[in-house]
Amino acid sequence: MLADKHILLIVGGGIAAFKSLDLVRRLREQGAKVTPVLTKAGAEFVTPLSLSALSASKVYQDLFDLTDEAEMGHIELSRAADLIVVAPATADLMAKMAGGLAGDLATTLLLATDKRVLIAPSMNVRMWEHPATQRNLSILKGDGILVVGPNEGDMACGEYGPGRMAEVPEIILAIDAAFADGPLKGKHVLVTSGPTHEPIDPVRYIANRSSGAQGTAIAKALAALGADVTFVTGPADVPPPSGVKAVQVQTAQEMLEAVMNAGTVDAAVFAAAVADWHVVNAGESKIKKDGAGLPELHFAENPDILATVSQMTKNRPKLVVGFAAETNDVIANATAKRARKQCDWIVANDVSPETGIMGGRENAVTLISDAGADSWPRMHKDAVAAKLAQRIAEALA
Ligand code: CTP
Numbered sequence: 001m002l003a004d005k006h007i008l009l010i011v012g013g014g015i016a017a018f019k020s021l022d023l024v025r026r027l028r029e030q031g032a033k034v035t036p037v038l039t040k041a042g043a044e045f046v047t048p049l050s051l052s053a054l055s056a057s058k059v060y061q062d063l064f065d066l067t068d069e070a071e072m073g074h075i076e077l078s079r080a081a082d083l084i085v086v087a088p089a090t091a092d093l094m095a096k097m098a099g100g101l102a103g104d105l106a107t108t109l110l111l112a113t114d115k116r117v118l119i120a121p122s123m124n125v126r127m128w129e130h131p132a133t134q135r136n137l138s139i140l141k142g143d144g145i146l147v148v149g150p151n152e153g154d155m156a157c158g159e160y161g162p163g164r165m166a167e168v169p170e171i172i173l174a175i176d177a178a179f180a181d182g183p184l185k186g187k188h189v190l191v192t193s194g195p196t197h198e199p200i201d202p203v204r205y206i207a208n209r210s211s212g213a214q215g216t217a218i219a220k221a222l223a224a225l226g227a228d229v230t231f232v233t234g235p236a237d238v239p240p241p242s243g244v245k246a247v248q249v250q251t252a253q254e255m256l257e258a259v260m261n262a263g264t265v266d267a268a269v270f271a272a273a274v275a276d277w278h279v280v281n282a283g284e285s286k287i288k289k290d291g292a293g294l295p296e297l298h299f300a301e302n303p304d305i306l307a308t309v310s311q312m313t314k315n316r317p318k319l320v321v322g323f324a325a326e327t328n329d330v331i332a333n334a335t336a337k338r339a340r341k342q343c344d345w346i347v348a349n350d351v352s353p354e355t356g357i358m359g360g361r362e363n364a365v366t367l368i369s370d371a372g373a374d375s376w377p378r379m380h381k382d383a384v385a386a387k388l389a390q391r392i393a394e395a396l397a
Pocket of ligand 1: 192252270271272273274275276302303304305306307321322323324325
């Protein structure tokens with residue numbers, strides 16, 4: 001199953017490091033090549049000699065080991081593998097990864113790599129449940145890091161709870177899954193995201209408070225399932241995710257043109273907060289306070305991109321998904337919006353200030369489709385994105 005796959009295995013300093021020895025054996029049994037990297041703390045738990053004997057490879061330990069640099073630079077080492085696995089991933093390693101630190105060989109490789117990374121966290125239950133670790137975990141997930149475990153159970157420290165490293169067969173399954181082609185492979189999906197900026201004159205514009213976080217998370221989740229993603233974004237607070245074709249636009253009109261130029265797509269997700277109007281008499285030069293009174297702005301409606309694509313008679317995507325941010329009668333308003341725009345699904349959410357959803361990290365959405373209204377529990381925006389991407393994969397299967 002893993003024949004010809006090259007895995008760089010980073011062994012962190014935790015009691016579960018002994019399981020990494022078994023992991024090396026099982027991976028090699030499946031035909032994988034394993035290159036171990038042992039952190040200083042990891043070397044307190046397993047010896048370089050046992051790792052080297054089991055992997056039949058040199059064990060890399062020190063960033064400043066000149067012999068290693070002559071043999072293979074750390075950048076090259078981070079790129080040579082097909083997948084990087086961190087097992088055990090301690091609270092300290094996770095924090096360093098989330099913070100982008102590169103103080104030793106393991107963290108430098110993790111920062112320099114362009115390959116996927118799977119972590120198997122392992123730590124005391126209190127450390128796992130600490131808000132700092134949970135914060136780091138969501139940062140890592142947001143960065144596209146794959147996670148397996150931890151499991152709940154008795155811990156070496158005598159406590160009970162989540163924090164035990166996943167068992168070796170589970171880690172192998174997660175590695176298999178990381179190599180499998182995603183369910184959206186070969187599918188082209190379009191995502192719009194962020195606000196639009198509508199000029200008043202060359203220096204001023206009308207905008208809204210959309211950060212682009214939810215649309216970016218959706219594009220990332222779709223790409224993680226193997227989709228070929230065209231990501232059309234207005235000026236958002238967050239950068240476009242890696243691994244997508246990003247098209248940056250300013251205005252609703254430009255967004256419509258970019259969407260129409262994206263070619264044929266299998267599904268389209270309209271997460272952008274498109275301005276409803278633009279200024280028809282926008283100044284060609286900066287509007288001055290010249291004593292002639294206040295400027296008068298005249299508005300015209302912007303094209304409705306979601307409705308335009310939903311109502312296409314030729315080459316309409318098989319699945320068109322819109323969003324509805326509402327403050328009252330959420331389901332009724334969103335259901336009416338779905339009918340009016342003629343999209344297949346609407347993802348509705350309540351953005352009343354008391355929900356804390358707008359600008360927050362969590363979202364509580366209801367998916368409205370032909371099957372009715374399906375309300376999902378409140379969860380992290382990345383988890384909403386992952387669940388939506390999974391549903392899209394099922395719909396396109
Ligand atoms: N949308 C779009 N183009 C527009 C306006 C909205 O593609 N010009 C899309 C959004 O990306 C979103 C959906 O339509 O998927 C709903 O946007 P929303 O602003 O909630 O709907 P409106 O049609 O503007 O309705 P209202 O403001 O009256 O609630």
